[in-house]
Amino acid sequence: MSILVTGGAGFIGSNFILDWLGQSAEPVINLDALTYAGNLENLARLEGDPRHRFVRGDIGDADLLARLLREHRPRAILHFAAESHVDRSIHGPEAFIQTNCVGAFRLLQAALAYWEGLAGAERAAFRFLHVSTDEVYGSLAPDAPPFREGDRYAPNSPYSASKAASDHLVRAYHHTYGLPTLTTNCSNNYGPFQFPEKLIPLVLHNALSGLPLPIYGDGLQVRDWLYVADHCTALRRVLEAGRTGEVYNIGGGHEMANLDLVHALCEVLDARRPRADGRSYREQIAFVADRPGHDRRYAIDAARIRQELGWRPAESFRSGLEKTVAWYLAHADWSAHVTSGAYRAWVGLHYGEAA
Numbered sequence: 054m055s056i057l058v059t060g061g062a063g064f065i066g067s068n069f070i071l072d073w074l075g076q077s078a079e080p081v082i083n084l085d086a087l088t089y090a091g092n093l094e095n096l097a098r099l100e101g102d103p104r105h106r107f108v109r110g111d112i113g114d115a116d117l118l119a120r121l122l123r124e125h126r127p128r129a130i131l132h133f134a135a136e137s138h139v140d141r142s143i144h145g146p147e148a149f150i151q152t153n154c155v156g157a158f159r160l161l162q163a164a165l166a167y168w169e170g171l172a173g174a175e176r177a178a179f180r181f182l183h184v185s186t187d188e189v190y191g192s193l194a195p196d197a198p199p200f201r202e203g204d205r206y207a208p209n210s211p212y213s214a215s216k217a218a219s220d221h222l223v224r225a226y227h228h229t230y231g232l233p234t235l236t237t238n239c240s241n242n243y244g245p246f247q248f249p250e251k252l253i254p255l256v257l258h259n260a261l262s263g264l265p266l267p268i269y270g271d272g273l274q275v276r277d278w279l280y281v282a283d284h285c286t287a288l289r290r291v292l293e294a295g296r297t298g299e300v301y302n303i304g305g306g307h308e309m310a311n312l313d314l315v316h317a318l319c320e321v322l323d324a325r326r327p328r329a330d331g332r333s334y335r336e337q338i339a340f341v342a343d344r345p346g347h348d349r350r351y352a353i354d355a356a357r358i359r360q361e362l363g364w365r366p367a368e369s370f371r372s373g374l375e376k377t378v379a380w381y382l383a384h385a386d387w388s389a390h391v392t393s394g395a396y397r398a399w400v401g402l403h404y405g406e407a408a
């Protein structure tokens with residue numbers, strides 16, 4: 054038996070594969086195009102491990118997908134591959150449509166053809182797990198209850214719209230063709246191997262480099278943070294025991310305004326790696342122009358996955374943050390590698406002089 058993971062060289066995908074192979078003998082076929090966000094260094098620990106088979110390729114490549122499925126006969130597909138950064142989707146939405154919509158469609162087509170060719174126990178056991186985001190639900194008012202499965206979709210960015218499209222396709226492939234799908238909508242993740250275009254690793258990188266810590270608008274936008282290892286545990290549970298055709302919201306239950314989050318990060322850094330001049334990293338905070346269409350608040354109601362599947366996050370926000378800072382401090386080489394070249398071009402394009 055094996056599983057096929059797409060996007061396994063990215064942030065969450067690589068954490069998932071490391072976690073999976075840390076507790077299972079079952080091999081992983083990892084299909085990843087290695088875009089700017091994919092990095093095989095994340096999986097260096099698995100070098101020479103026959104349970105990890107890396108294939109560089111695009112989820113939009115129908116022939117490659119058919120061949121991989123035929124050769125490896127996985128019992129499940131876990132679909133992580135995506136363009137994942139809202140700001141990039143504002144500057145260049147096309148790649149998001151290509152990978153998140155067209156790519157997801159090709160993968161579903163290939164999965165369907167493969168599944169239809171299975172028989173008996175193999176067919177009954179097969180699962181297609183689609184990893185999605187809470188951003189498909191849009192923006193919450195300050196006093197509105199957190200997102201529940203079944204809430205109206207109201208995506209506001211090209212990123213969330215492209216993910217919403219893929220969620221709808223997954224739903225349709227279950228409803229129309231019976232493909233045994235599972236969909237998860239998760240809140241903001243943080244932890245090791247997150248590319249420093251996202252808020253937490255960007256702030257850590259800039260703080261340590263003596264650069265401004267850019268806060269969009271008033272910094273009072275709220276996100277619900279989940280430590281990445283807890284997302285991985287949730288995905289394992291959904292794969293194991295989720296009801297096919299169902300959607301599971303996953304979240305840490307920890308809402309926080311961006312400004313408070315950055316203050317908390319500065320506090321941890323001040324304690325662990327004090328600035329040479331003895332002042333706080335908070336002094337580097339710089340308010341910059343807001344993101345167009347910026348969603349004000351996301352929050353997840355995780356009652357379904359908690360009650361049906363018994364999942365709960367193991368980390369508190371604070372313990373997850375301490376682990377994350379410790380990891381970035383201990384892996385300065387990883388950050389240095391991923392912030393060369395293309396990264397600097399992105400920072401120049403998006404932040405101009407600000408960062």
Ligand code: NAD
Pocket residue numbers: 059060061062063064065066084085086087088089090091092110111112113132133134135136137138152156184185186187216238239240241242243248
């Ligand atoms: P990421 O950007 O770090 O990684 C994406 C990976 O997909 C990269 O390795 C990249 O090379 C690969 N990829 C991109 N286009 C591809 C293509 N056409 N074919 C094959 N591989 C391709 O993203 P992430 O943060 O790890 O997110 C993984 C998934 O989880 C995404 O689907 C995202 O929408 C979802 N998600 C992310 C978060 C979060 O906070 N990061 C929260 C909820 C859901």
Ligand code: TYD
Pocket residue numbers: 138139140241250251252253255267268269272274275276311344
């Ligand atoms: P991000 O990590 O890009 O995740 P998402 O947009 O998917 O929630 O951003 C998290 C929050 O932080 C979001 O409200 C935008 C904000 N933000 C900043 O204020 N400054 C920054 O430089 C970045 C990258 C994000």
